[in-house]
Amino acid sequence: MSADDQDLLDNHIQQERGQDDSEQESPFILSDNRIVDIVEALHSGYDDAVVHIIDDLSVREAADLLEKISEEERELLLTRHAAAFKPETYSELDPELQNQMLSKMPPKYVAAIISELDSDDALNLIENLDEDARRDVIHNLSASLRIALVEGLNYPEYSAGRLMQREYVAIPQFWTVGKTIDYLRAAGDDLPDYFYDLFVVTPTYKVVGEIPLSRVIRARRAEKIDTLKLEDIHPVPATMNQEEVAQMFMREDITSAPVVDEEERLIGMITIDDVVDVIDEEAQEDMLKMSGVEQSDLYRAVISTASSRFRWLFINLFTALMAATVISFFSDTIEKLVALAVLMPIVAGMGGNAGTQALAVAVRSLATNELSRVNERRVVLKEVGVGAINGLLFATIIGTTAGLWFQNPMLGCVIGAAMIINLITAGFFGAFIPIILDRIGADPAVASSVFLTTMTDIVGFFAFLGLATIFLI
Amino acid sequence: MSADDQDLLDNHIQQERGQDDSEQESPFILSDNRIVDIVEALHSGYDDAVVHIIDDLSVREAADLLEKISEEERELLLTRHAAAFKPETYSELDPELQNQMLSKMPPKYVAAIISELDSDDALNLIENLDEDARRDVIHNLSASLRIALVEGLNYPEYSAGRLMQREYVAIPQFWTVGKTIDYLRAAGDDLPDYFYDLFVVTPTYKVVGEIPLSRVIRARRAEKIDTLKLEDIHPVPATMNQEEVAQMFMREDITSAPVVDEEERLIGMITIDDVVDVIDEEAQEDMLKMSGVEQSDLYRAVISTASSRFRWLFINLFTALMAATVISFFSDTIEKLVALAVLMPIVAGMGGNAGTQALAVAVRSLATNELSRVNERRVVLKEVGVGAINGLLFATIIGTTAGLWFQNPMLGCVIGAAMIINLITAGFFGAFIPIILDRIGADPAVASSVFLTTMTDIVGFFAFLGLATIFLI
Numbered sequence: 052m053s054a055d056d057q058d059l060l061d062n063h064i065q066q067e068r069g070q071d072d073s074e075q076e077s078p079f080i081l082s083d084n085r086i087v088d089i090v091e092a093l094h095s096g097y098d099d100a101v102v103h104i105i106d107d108l109s110v111r112e113a114a115d116l117l118e119k120i121s122e123e124e125r126e127l128l129l130t131r132h133a134a135a136f137k138p139e140t141y142s143e144l145d146p147e148l149q150n151q152m153l154s155k156m157p158p159k160y161v162a163a164i165i166s167e168l169d170s171d172d173a174l175n176l177i178e179n180l181d182e183d184a185r186r187d188v189i190h191n192l193s194a195s196l197r198i199a200l201v202e203g204l205n206y207p208e209y210s211a212g213r214l215m216q217r218e219y220v221a222i223p224q225f226w227t228v229g230k231t232i233d234y235l236r237a238a239g240d241d242l243p244d245y246f247y248d249l250f251v252v253t254p255t256y257k258v259v260g261e262i263p264l265s266r267v268i269r270a271r272r273a274e275k276i277d278t279l280k281l282e283d284i285h286p287v288p289a290t291m292n293q294e295e296v297a298q299m300f301m302r303e304d305i306t307s308a309p310v311v312d313e314e315e316r317l318i319g320m321i322t323i324d325d326v327v328d329v330i331d332e333e334a335q336e337d338m339l340k341m342s343g344v345e346q347s348d349l350y351r352a353v354i355s356t357a358s359s360r361f362r363w364l365f366i367n368l369f370t371a372l373m374a375a376t377v378i379s380f381f382s383d384t385i386e387k388l389v390a391l392a393v394l395m396p397i398v399a400g401m402g403g404n405a406g407t408q409a410l411a412v413a414v415r416s417l418a419t420n421e422l423s424r425v426n427e428r429r430v431v432l433k434e435v436g437v438g439a440i441n442g443l444l445f446a447t448i449i450g451t452t453a454g455l456w457f458q459n460p461m462l463g464c465v466i467g468a469a470m471i472i473n474l475i476t477a478g479f480f481g482a483f484i485p486i487i488l489d490r491i492g493a494d495p496a497v498a499s500s501v502f503l504t505t506m507t508d509i510v511g512f513f514a515f516l517g518l519a520t521i522f523l524i
Numbered sequence: 525m526s527a528d529d530q531d532l533l534d535n536h537i538q539q540e541r542g543q544d545d546s547e548q549e550s551p552f553i554l555s556d557n558r559i560v561d562i563v564e565a566l567h568s569g570y571d572d573a574v575v576h577i578i579d580d581l582s583v584r585e586a587a588d589l590l591e592k593i594s595e596e597e598r599e600l601l602l603t604r605h606a607a608a609f610k611p612e613t614y615s616e617l618d619p620e621l622q623n624q625m626l627s628k629m630p631p632k633y634v635a636a637i638i639s640e641l642d643s644d645d646a647l648n649l650i651e652n653l654d655e656d657a658r659r660d661v662i663h664n665l666s667a668s669l670r671i672a673l674v675e676g677l678n679y680p681e682y683s684a685g686r687l688m689q690r691e692y693v694a695i696p697q698f699w700t701v702g703k704t705i706d707y708l709r710a711a712g713d714d715l716p717d718y719f720y721d722l723f724v725v726t727p728t729y730k731v732v733g734e735i736p737l738s739r740v741i742r743a744r745r746a747e748k749i750d751t752l753k754l755e756d757i758h759p760v761p762a763t764m765n766q767e768e769v770a771q772m773f774m775r776e777d778i779t780s781a782p783v784v785d786e787e788e789r790l791i792g793m794i795t796i797d798d799v800v801d802v803i804d805e806e807a808q809e810d811m812l813k814m815s816g817v818e819q820s821d822l823y824r825a826v827i828s829t830a831s832s833r834f835r836w837l838f839i840n841l842f843t844a845l846m847a848a849t850v851i852s853f854f855s856d857t858i859e860k861l862v863a864l865a866v867l868m869p870i871v872a873g874m875g876g877n878a879g880t881q882a883l884a885v886a887v888r889s890l891a892t893n894e895l896s897r898v899n900e901r902r903v904v905l906k907e908v909g910v911g912a913i914n915g916l917l918f919a920t921i922i923g924t925t926a927g928l929w930f931q932n933p934m935l936g937c938v939i940g941a942a943m944i945i946n947l948i949t950a951g952f953f954g955a956f957i958p959i960i961l962d963r964i965g966a967d968p969a970v971a972s973s974v975f976l977t978t979m980t981d982i983v984g985f986f987a988f989l990g991l992a993t994i995f996l997i
Contacts, residue, residue, distance in 0.1 A: 080775070083898040109756075111775045119899045145894070235742045246738045247720050247779065264737040265719045269708045283582075301804060302553070302584045304797045306720065306779070323796050324777045330800060331774060334807030335888055338814060342884030343877060349889050353906055357913040360881050364914060367877045368922065371870040379866045385858070392865035393852045396981070397844040399869065404816060404840045408833050411815030415808055416822050421618070425556040426592045433826055440830040441837060449841065508869070 081108065081115040089116060090124055098131065105135040114143035117152070118350070125152070133160075138167035146179045148350040154184045162191035165200075169244070171216040171325060174203040178213065211296050212289035214329070215310040215319030218243035221252045222276060224259060229272030247306040247322065250284075251276055256316040258284050258309045286311045287321060296321060297329040298420070337418060340496040341411070343367070366501055374399070374508035381516035384524055390457045391519050394466055398515045401445060402473035402507030409434040409481025410503055414496050417489050431482045438478025442471035465522055469515035476510045477503070554581070554588040562589060563597055571604065578608040587616035590625070591823070598625070606633075611640035619652045621823040627657045635664035638673075642717070644689040644798060647676040651686065684769050685762035687802070688783040688792030691716035694725045695749060697732060702745030720779040720795065723757075724749055729789040731757050731782045759784045760794060769794060770802040771893070810891060813969040814884070816840070839974055847872070847981035854989035857997055863930045864992050867939055871988045874918060875946035875980030882907040882954025883976055887968050890958055904955045911951025915944035938995055942988035949983045950976075 085104075092100045105113060113136055117125060129152070141149060141164055153161050153176070161180075165173045165188065177185055177200055189197055199217065206212025220242055222231050231249065235242070249267060251260045260281030270279055285303055287296055287310045300308070300323060310319040339346060343363035348356045378385075378395070385391050413430065416422035422430055446467035454463025484502045485495035558577075565573045578586060586609055590598060602609075602625070614622060614637055626634050626649070634653075638646045638661065650658055650673055662670055672690065679685025693715055695704050704722065708715065722740060724733045733754030743752055758776055760769055760783045773781070773796060783792040812819060816836035821829045851858075851868070858865050886903065889895035895903055919940035927936025957975045958968035 080771075080893050083896050086898045109776075115893075118894060119896070121899075121902060232741060236744065238742070242742075243738075245736055245779075263718055264741060265716075268705060268737060268741050269711070269715070271709065298553075301800055303582075304800075306718075306797065323800070324779065327774055327777075327796070327800060327803060330804050331807055334804055335810075335891075337808075338811035339884050339888060341811060342814070342880045344881050344884050347885055347888055347894075349885055349894055349903065353909040354913065356906070357910045360878070360910065361914055361917065363881065364874060364877055364918065365921075368870070368874060368918065371873045372925070374873075375866050375870055378869070379863075382862045382866065385865050386862045389855045389859045389865075390852075392858050392862075392868075393848050393855065395865075396851070396869055396872065397841070397848055400844045400847075400977075400981075401837060401841060404837055405833070407815045408817050408836065411812050411817050412820055412822055415812060415820055420553050420588075421591060421820075421822055423556050423592070425559045426594075429594060430822065433829070436826040437830040437833065440827065441834055444834065445837065445841065448838075452845070504873075508873075 081112040081119075083119075086116055086119055090120055093124065093128055093131075101128075101132055102135045105132060110137055110139045111143055113137065113140040118145060118148060129156075138164040139172070142168060142172040142176055145347070145350050147348070149176065149179050150181060150184075151350070153180060153188075158184070158187035159191050161188045165192065166196060169216055170199060170203070170218065171214065174200055174213060178204060178208070206289055209293045210289065211287045211291045211293065211310050211321060212319075214293050214296065214325055215287075215289070215321050216243060216325075217319050219250060219309070219317070219320035220246055221250045221256065221258075221317055223254065224251050224277045226276050227272065228267060228270045228274045228276065228279070231267060231276060232272070243320070243322075245322070245324075246320070248282070250309050250317060250320070251281060252317055258286055258311065258315075258317050260284055261307070261309070263306070284309060286315065288313075289318060293329045294333050297326050297333060300326045301330065333418075337414060337496040340494065341414065341500055343500075367504070370501055370505045370508065373505060374512055377509050377512045378516065381512075381520060384516055384520045387524055388462075388519065390453075390459070390462060391516060391523075394453055394462075395512055395515050397449060398466060398469045398473055399508045399511035401449075401470060402477040402511045403504050405438060405441060405474050406477030406481035406503045406507050407500065409437070409478050410485060410499050413482045413485040414499060417485055417495050422486070427486050431479060431486070434478035434482040435475055436478075438475040439471070442474035445474065446470045459523075461523055462519075465518045466515060468518055469511065472514040473507060473511040477507050480506045554585040554592075556592075559589055559592055563593055566597065566601055566604075574601075574605055575608045578605065583610055583612045584616055586610070586613040591618060591621060602629075611637040612645070615641060615645040615649055618820070618823050620821070622649065622652050623654060623657075624823070626653060626661075631657070631660035632664050634661045639665065639669060642689055643672060643676070643691065644687065647673055647686060651677060651681070679762055682766045683762065684760045684764045684766065684783050684794060685792075687766050687769065687798055688760075688762070688794045689716060689798075690792050692723060692782070692790070692793035693719055694723045694729065694731075694790055696727065697724050697750040699749050700745065701740060701743045701747045701749065701752070704740060704749060705745070716793070716795075718795070718797075719793070721755070723782050723790060723793070724754060725790055731759055731784065731788075731790050733757055734780070734782070736779070757782060759788065761786075762791060766802045767806050770799050770806060773799045774803065806891075810887060810969040813967065814887065814973055816973075840977070843974055843978045843981065846978060847985055850982050850985045851989065854985075854993060857989055857993045860997055861935075861992065863926075863932070863935060864989060864996075867926055867935075868985055868988055870922060871939060871942045871946055872981045872984035874922075874943065875950040875984045876977050878911060878914060878947050879950030879954040879976045879980050880973065882910070882951050883958060883972050886955045886958040887972060890962050890968050895959070900959050904952060904959070907951035907955040908948055909951075911948040912944070915947030918947065919943040932996075934996055935992075938991045939988060941991055942984065945987040946980060946984040950980050953979045 089101060089104050092104065108116065120128065141153065165176055168176065177188060180188065189200065192200065203213060218241065222234065248261045248263050250258050251262065252258055261284050262276070262279055262281055266279060285299055285305060285308045287308045289310050289312055307320055307322045309317050310321055312318050336346065343360065345359060348359060413422060449470055450463040450467030453466045454460045480503055485499045488495045488498055562574060562577055565577065581589065593601065614626065617625070638649055641649065650661060653661065662673065665673065676686060691714065695707065721734045721736050723731050724735065725731055734757050735749070735752055735754055739752060758772055758778060758781045760781050762783050762785055780793055780795045782790050783794055785791050809819065816833065818832060821832060886895060922943055923936040923940030926939045927933045953976055958972045961968045961971055
């Protein structure tokens with residue numbers, strides 16, 4: 052494509068954009084406008100322009116592009132221009148999309164992509180593939196890479212062994228700073244691209260300490276490594292869960308950690324850039340789980356999304372049926388005073404909302420280990436207190452409102468009393484349920500809200516309709 | 525305390541613990557047992573033992589201890605042993621607790637703590653204090669520190685300027701590697717304790733590139749800095765929001781970024797260890813906000829917690845009253861067929877749950893910028909599709925159940941139809957509401973769920989009771 056063509060295209064695109072340019076653009080995120088530009092160039096057959104633009108994108112921006120365009124556009128783009136994307140682009144993609152896209156490519160091609168990646172990224176890419184696709188790809192890899200990856204896949208999912216890279220820098224205790232620097236200068240490609248700490252090891256590869264590069268580079272050449280101030284090491288067993296690894300990095304403010312096998316020998320390294328993604332994933336996962344979604348399904352197809360969400364809704368249907376059963380006990384009461392049917396969702400709903408507040412704080416605190424046996428009683432009691440205070444306040448508000456609305460002061464008293472009971476219940480169970488689930492080894496983020504809503508619905512309906520039956524009928 | 529005393533204490537504690545030792549213990553988290561030990565030693569007056577144990581704790585463990593004991597124990601511990609805690613301990617504390625504890629200490633003492641910290645930690649500590657306490661402390665600082673901190677406080681809250689440290693390593697382009705290393709060796713205390721990259725600057729302190737230490741240490745001494753492969757820089761304006769900074773670090777896999785002023789001159793550095801905490805906070809914040817809690821209030825007092833949660837519940841009360849109003853329109857219908865009152869919370873509740881699933885995915889995707897104008901229509905349509913599929917499935921289940929329960933097939937049809945309508949509504953608004961809130965500049969995590977429940981309640985009650993009025997009465 053000539054420079055003139057490029058100008059023409061730019062002008063054309065500029066016009067199409069119109070006033071959209073006013074949109075706030077972050078300098079490091081691929082803007083919607085640029086995505087629209089590329090898609091337009093693709094559809095108009097400006098192939099050279101497309102390749103040119105993709106070439107200019109960072110790896111992360113190219114991944115943004117693939118994530119945001121429609122399935123049809125993605126297929127078109129890859130059929131025509133797969134070669135324009137750097138292998139690292141695929142590592143950056145959402146796992147769901149990674150699997151979708153790589154499963155459609157010839158295994159040989161995927162193997163070629165994987166061969167270009169760092170050991171941790173290669174493992175990450177291959178573990179996200181479906182079993183069948185994975186086997187096909189592995190067959191097409193070089194023998195050495197195949198062995199390395201299969202070994203990596205032997206570690207449990209979400210473990211340090213899967214997260215680590217096999218490249219690291221280990222030096223003997225008795226070396227000098229000068230010898231260390233000379234070794235690094237001569238080492239060439241065996242070293243990781245980026246590293247922040249050196250691991251100091253015994254002859255049997257036990258890690259005895261680590262030194263930040265910023266300390267090595269400032270030391271005199273003649274100094275011996277073990278006279279430098281070594282940092283405490285935080286050796287990570289290869290089987291440690293990645294969430295625990297992330298917590299450790301956060302708590303200890305470290306940038307790399309040695310991964311060790313059962314005999315405590317150094318086998319790999321985890322660096323903070325890998326951990327950052329885990330921290331983000333794990334933190335976000337709790338929010339999704341609490342809302343009844345297993346993981347972000349933005350890139351999943353409609354049917355597969357619907358079926359993955361079905362289970363949660365099905366469990367909730369049971370809860371709702373239990374609450375309905377409670378209501379049905381009081382059918383006669385409701386028939387005599389239909390105002391009860393009007394007001395009863397308020398009591399149950401407020402309980403659910405207040406309980407969810409307590410629940411979220413408890414789930415969060417359990418995840419960060421700020422809540423454990425030593426302070427759990429205090430936390431539960433506090434939530435009961437908070438429930439009592441807000442219960443009293445909302446009892447006054449809704450009692451007055453309902454009393455005036457239905458010209459029935461006693462009805463106001465009944466709904467007020469039910470509100471107090473339900474908000475105290477909500478505070479108690481909001482803190483207590485996640486604690487109990489955590490104790491029995493269940494994930495508090497997943498199941499808590501179902502149990503909570505069950506409690507606040509049942510107690511809410513029962514208290515309100517029960518009190519009404521006694522005092523109003 | 526003699527060695528014998530220590531043995532005696534250890535034995536005593538060992539017995540008290542009993543079988544609790546079986547509890548799973550993470551190697552890097554202060555265990556509940558050790559907290560109990562310390563509290564016991566404190567109460568029993570084993571002062572030497574307490575000091576001894578605290579001395580052995582890492583900074584993070586000491587913070588754990590202060591966070592988990594009760595307010596009375598905390599006061600006792602600090603009255604007797606404040607000097608045993610390292611200044612960095614206070615930086616590690618939860619901000620709420622930090623404020624509570626430091627506000628009670630003499631300003632002189634707090635000033636002494638702050639003087640010991642790195643510039644970013646010092647700023648972080650002082651910005652969490654109440655206005656009055658902050659002023660008192662600042663008056664007690666040395667002039668140079670006071671100026672630096674007040675300057676830092678001039679940057680907006682949660683901005684890069686507040687997050688950065690003023691210590692960094694900048695070198696001119698024309699230096700050689702050898703000169704750079706010599707400079708670092710000679711520089712002494714002006715350099716940051718830890719750093720991962722060198723910033724290459726022009727004479728006017730514009731950053732032209734950065735080099736990872738791991739590249740500098742491997743280069744020959746004679747090489748000139750600007751012949752080494754420089755990394756792209758990601759200069760951060762001092763006013764950039766910390767959430768954006770965190771997103772940038774995650775996307776670009778970088779370990780440090782230069783902070784620049786309006787003239788793009790280098791004024792500080794943000795390193796990944798500071799960003800890690802931001803990533804975690806921001807991700808968790810969304811979960812708490814979606815549940816109606818502004819931030820973790822684990823360490824807040826009962827009254828202050830209750831009042832902070834009141835606002836959210838109050839807004840929800842309005843929503844509930846609107847839903848109640850819808851029900852009241854159909855009082856006559858309910859009076860004639862009380863089964864409707866029994867079943868109506870099911871339709872509304874299932875809509876709320878299904879909508880929350882769509883909502884969580886949308887809120888998460890907006891935060892990571894995976895959802896924007898270019899794909900929003902596709903995402904909303906997908907959620908409508910998911911709602912339709914699950915709507916059909918649950919219509920069948922609940923329709924059959926309700927029909928059999930109340931021996932009324934038509935009632936089954938009505939609740940089934942209402943379920944389909946409400947689950948489609950839920951899918952649509954679950955994705956649409958956060959998108960609209962984001963568009964108008966509101967925080968989708970905060971307000972989305974109120975709007976969503978309002979919609980699913982109103983549509984749920986209206987569809988079910990409306991259809992019942994037409995077909996059943």
